[in-house]
Amino acid sequence: DQQVKQNSPSLSVQEGxxxxxxxxxxxxxxxxFLWYKKYPAEGPTFLISISSIKDKNEDGRFxxxxxxxxxxxxxxxxxxxxxxxxxxxxxASVYSTGNQFYFGTGxxxxxxx
Amino acid sequence: DAGITQSPRHKVTETGTPVTxxxxxxxxxxxxxxxxxxxxxxxxxxHYSYGVKDTDKGExxxxxxxxxxxxxxxxxxxxxATSSQTSVYFCAIRGQGGxxxxxxxxxxxxxxx
Numbered sequence: 044d045q046q047v048k049q050n051s052p053s054l055s056v057q058e059g060x061x062x063x064x065x066x067x068x069x070x071x072x073x074x075x076f077l078w079y080k081k082y083p084a085e086g087p088t089f090l091i092s093i094s095s096i097k098d099k100n101e102d103g104r105f106x107x108x109x110x111x112x113x114x115x116x117x118x119x120x121x122x123x124x125x126x127x128x129x130x131x132x133x134x135a136s137v138y139s140t141g142n143q144f145y146f147g148t149g150x151x152x153x154x155x156x
Numbered sequence: 157d158a159g160i161t162q163s164p165r166h167k168v169t170e171t172g173t174p175v176t177x178x179x180x181x182x183x184x185x186x187x188x189x190x191x192x193x194x195x196x197x198x199x200x201x202x203h204y205s206y207g208v209k210d211t212d213k214g215e216x217x218x219x220x221x222x223x224x225x226x227x228x229x230x231x232x233x234x235x236x237a238t239s240s241q242t243s244v245y246f247c248a249i250r251g252q253g254g255x256x257x258x259x260x261x262x263x264x265x266x267x268x269x
Contacts (some may be wrong), residue, residue, distance in 0.1 A: 051233075068169030077257055078257070079260075084263070086262050086263055087199070087260045088260070089257035089258065092256060092257060130200055134199075138256070142187070142204060143204070143214060143215075145201075145215075146198040146257065147198050148196060148197060
C-alpha cells in the first residue's frame, strides 16, 4: 500500500513560469518530508525538506508547502528553468525513528524553453 | 559529492544465479540503505543498516539479504535471482548529526534473464 502518492506522473511548464508538484501521504505519523530530483542514469539528489512544525520552507527558487490537515505537500519552483527538467520524488519519514523513508512514484517535469 | 560508489554499474545475469551488489562510502556515515526503483513504484526500501552488523528489513525485502561487516561497505545479495528483481538499485547514506537527507549513489542496473 503506497503511503506516499504523487498522482501526476508528468507535468509540462513553460520556462519562467511556476512549476507546482504535488504529493499526498496517508500515514499521520509522518512528520518529516523531503523532495529529491533525479536525472536519467543518475541517483536522486536532495532538494529541500520540511518538518511538520513548519508549513513552509524556502531555498532559492524552491519552496515546499505542507498542509498537515490535508496530508498534502507541494513543491513550487519559480521561475522554472530548462535544467529543472527531471523526475521529482517526494519522501516522508517519522523523524524520531528516522530509519525508513517512503517515496512517492515521482513526477516527470519538463520545462519548455 | 557524498563519496558513494556502487559496483557493478550494470549487470546481466540468469535466473537462479546469486548476485551481489556493493555499495561503498568514504564518509563514515552510520546509516546506509538499499532501494530499488521500478516504473510505477518509485523508490522502495529493501534493507537498511544503522551500523556494522546492524541491519533491518524495508518494505520489499523478500528475496534479498544484506551484510555490513565494515562501516564503509554495504552489500546486497540476491540469493537466487528472479526476473522480478530486474530493476535499478540505489544505495544511499544518511547525513550525520541532525542532517536528515539521504545521498544516493549512481545506481546499478540489474537485468535478470
